[in-house]
Amino acid sequence: MNPLIPLFIAIPLAGAFLTMILGKFLPRLNKYLGITVLLLLAMMSLISVATISGGTDIYKVGGWEPVGGIPIGIYMVLDNLSALLLCVINIVGLLAVIYSFTYISQYTSENYFYSLFCLMIAGMNGVVLSGDLFNIFVFLEISAISSYALVAFGVEREQLEATFKYQVLGGLASLVILLGTGFIYWKAKTLNIADAREVLWAGSEKPFYLLAQLLLLSGFGLKAAIIPFHAWLPDAHSSAPSPISAMLSGVLIKAVGIYVIFRLFFNMFVLSEEIAVLITVLGTLSMAVGVFLAIGQWDIKRLLAYHSISQMGYVVMSAGIGMILVSRGTKPEVAALALAGALFHLINHAAFKSLLFLNAGAIEYRTGTRNLREMGGLAACMPATSSTSFAASMAISGLPPFNGFFSKLIIIIAAVMARFYLLAAIAVIVSIVTLASFLKFQRYAFYNGKREAGKENLREVPFPMVLSMVTLALFCLLLSLAALPHFRDIIFTPAIRILTDAQQYTAPILGF
Amino acid sequence: MKGMTLIVKETTRLLAGLIFLYGIYIIIHGHLTPGGGFAGGVVVAGSFILLILAYGSDYMHLTREETGTTITENLAILIALLIALGGMAFGVKIFFSNWLPRGTVGELVSAGVIPLYNIFIGMEVAASILTIFLALLIFKEELTK
Numbered sequence: 001m002n003p004l005i006p007l008f009i010a011i012p013l014a015g016a017f018l019t020m021i022l023g024k025f026l027p028r029l030n031k032y033l034g035i036t037v038l039l040l041l042a043m044m045s046l047i048s049v050a051t052i053s054g055g056t057d058i059y060k061v062g063g064w065e066p067v068g069g070i071p072i073g074i075y076m077v078l079d080n081l082s083a084l085l086l087c088v089i090n091i092v093g094l095l096a097v098i099y100s101f102t103y104i105s106q107y108t109s110e111n112y113f114y115s116l117f118c119l120m121i122a123g124m125n126g127v128v129l130s131g132d133l134f135n136i137f138v139f140l141e142i143s144a145i146s147s148y149a150l151v152a153f154g155v156e157r158e159q160l161e162a163t164f165k166y167q168v169l170g171g172l173a174s175l176v177i178l179l180g181t182g183f184i185y186w187k188a189k190t191l192n193i194a195d196a197r198e199v200l201w202a203g204s205e206k207p208f209y210l211l212a213q214l215l216l217l218s219g220f221g222l223k224a225a226i227i228p229f230h231a232w233l234p235d236a237h238s239s240a241p242s243p244i245s246a247m248l249s250g251v252l253i254k255a256v257g258i259y260v261i262f263r264l265f266f267n268m269f270v271l272s273e274e275i276a277v278l279i280t281v282l283g284t285l286s287m288a289v290g291v292f293l294a295i296g297q298w299d300i301k302r303l304l305a306y307h308s309i310s311q312m313g314y315v316v317m318s319a320g321i322g323m324i325l326v327s328r329g330t331k332p333e334v335a336a337l338a339l340a341g342a343l344f345h346l347i348n349h350a351a352f353k354s355l356l357f358l359n360a361g362a363i364e365y366r367t368g369t370r371n372l373r374e375m376g377g378l379a380a381c382m383p384a385t386s387s388t389s390f391a392a393s394m395a396i397s398g399l400p401p402f403n404g405f406f407s408k409l410i411i412i413i414a415a416v417m418a419r420f421y422l423l424a425a426i427a428v429i430v431s432i433v434t435l436a437s438f439l440k441f442q443r444y445a446f447y448n449g450k451r452e453a454g455k456e457n458l459r460e461v462p463f464p465m466v467l468s469m470v471t472l473a474l475f476c477l478l479l480s481l482a483a484l485p486h487f488r489d490i491i492f493t494p495a496i497r498i499l500t501d502a503q504q505y506t507a508p509i510l511g512f
Numbered sequence: 513m514k515g516m517t518l519i520v521k522e523t524t525r526l527l528a529g530l531i532f533l534y535g536i537y538i539i540i541h542g543h544l545t546p547g548g549g550f551a552g553g554v555v556v557a558g559s560f561i562l563l564i565l566a567y568g569s570d571y572m573h574l575t576r577e578e579t580g581t582t583i584t585e586n587l588a589i590l591i592a593l594l595i596a597l598g599g600m601a602f603g604v605k606i607f608f609s610n611w612l613p614r615g616t617v618g619e620l621v622s623a624g625v626i627p628l629y630n631i632f633i634g635m636e637v638a639a640s641i642l643t644i645f646l647a648l649l650i651f652k653e654e655l656t657k
Contacts, residue, residue, distance in 0.1 A: 001606065003600060003607075006608075010593060010597055014590060014593055014594075014597075017586040017587075017589055017590040017593070018586075020582065020583075020586040021583055021587060024579060024583055061607055062599075062607070062608040062609050062610070063604050063606040063609045
């Protein structure tokens with residue numbers, strides 16, 4: 001048993017509670033505490049991704065061994081897929097905390113911010129590491145409730161409205177997820193994902209499990225903001241403080257939404273073609289509709305939030321293509337390619353979307369506005385913000401040599417090889433519209449040339465904010481290397497093997 | 513916030529201690545009888561809430577109390593987490609393992625670390641419910657000011 005696994009949850013929890021206690025006495029200390037916690041977690045996630053190498057680490061919490069081959073305790077499972085997600089969560093989290101170093105001092109009660117931030121990280125790490133359905137629900141609630149509070153951190157009218165909407169829809173999602181979990185527990189008599197898979201594959205009560213599948217898909221779809229369930233996202237993601245927007249858009253919707261959908265539908269349920277087609281259709285819808293909703297926006301953060309829906313659509317569509325092929329049992333190499341595209345795009349999106357939100361925060365920090373019409377000519381006075389946001393915009397629109405190009409290319413090639421020509425065409429068109437929308441962002445924010453009175457003395461944002469933006473921009477460039485076959489074999493192939501062959505996931509847990 | 517009438521104050525004075533003790537009883541017998549940290553913590557918080565409602569309190573007092581409950585809450589849950597982490601340091605070295613001697617089944621001091629979890633979770637729940645109550649009360653006071 002790898003002792004790092006429970007520490008991924010224990011360290012941020014301890015950090016959150018310590019921040020609250022120390023924050024009352026030494027209010028200057030809490031930001032250093034937050035950075036220390038996230039630095040530790042980021043190093044741990046890098047260690048775990050380097051040492052896992054295709055295996056599966058299982059941690060039986062409390063030392064409860066299985067009885068008669070049935071796992072009875074709480075299992076935490078670390079495999080390549082979760083290690084990948086852990087890296088994304090904790091590294092983006094670290095950069096967001098570094099960014100908050102100066103950014104969050106414009107708000108009061110900083111200790112609440114760092115405490116809630118650590119709780120959110122703990123919840124997401126828990127979701128990714130958990131090996132059973134109920135703990136996924138518990139950790140999801142931890143991260144969701146702390147994110148409700150973080151969205152309302154500014155306590156302005158607009159933020160309270162956004163968080164109310166987010167809470168109602170998030171609460172609905174949690175209810176639906178709990179209902180689905182309850183249905184599975186009712187019939188399968190187990191909550192452990194690997195154990196439930198054995199029962200589900202024994203294959204009785206198909207309509208019953210179809211209902212559970214639909215409930216879980218809509219619940220986690222709400223968390224991931226796939227299109228019919230997206231209504232909360234633009235409000236919540238645009239009104240949160242910028243580092244939190246970056247975390248919500250860059251990490252939270254993936255860790256508690258997309259990741260769980262992948263895990264449950266590939267590794268627990270019997271993949272049926274109709275569900276796979278449904279997921280593909282939902283993904284395509286959010287890809288296409290999201291971008292057209294985005295292009296008319298003038299509020300930068302709302303524009304970015306709608307693009308999150310669209311880019312998540314790419315991930316879901318590509319994974320859906322993989323699901324269709326896996327359920328048919330044909331063309332396994334194309335299915336693997338589609339899944340590689342989905343995972344690659346997921347990681348890339350974490351890099352460039354968090355960067356874009358941090359850029360938006362930097363612009364708002366200096367100019368005090370989020371309206372594109374009121375900006376202009378910022379490239380001259382904010383060179384670091386301007387150049388990093390250019391990199392991120394080109395990455396999200398899919399221009400080489402940035403990472404977004406390679407992941408979109410893989411997705412489109414996979415769609416063509418699977419003979420879904422229409423989906424490939426839609427993906428290309430959406431990418432072009434994305435480019436148009438980001439050219440608008442670049443032009444109006446940075447290059448318009450219009451300089452109004454009182455804007456001449458705008459300066460670049462403070463160093464910590466620049467540091468995390470530049471680091472993320474470097475990630476946008478360097479992640480392109482992951483498209484090379486050598487790196488792909490190390491990073492993606494083991495994770496894809498776990499997804500496509502559920503036996504790989506269940507065998508170590510059930511112990512055969 | 514003003515207090516209530518003399519009858520309410522006298523009744524509360526007699527009852528609050530009993531309710532508090534009942535909550536403590538539920539918490540420390542958590543591993544033997546139904547109930548435990550959460551149920552007992554709610555009862556303990558109830559006795560404090562009753563006292564505040566009956567006797568009233570002023571704004572400064574409320575904010576000071578809120579600081580106290582926040583610190584208690586975080587300290588209690590931090591200690592519970594440290595006990596869980598203690599499982600990684602002692603005994604079989606597993607997170608959340610029961611690393612204290614188990615004792616005889618049915619006695620008050622038995623079941624290893626489970627009573628400790630109950631006690632600290634009881635503190636945590638009592639303090640957090642009181643914090644929520646105080647926050648609402650402070651909010652109301654700020655509105656009326």
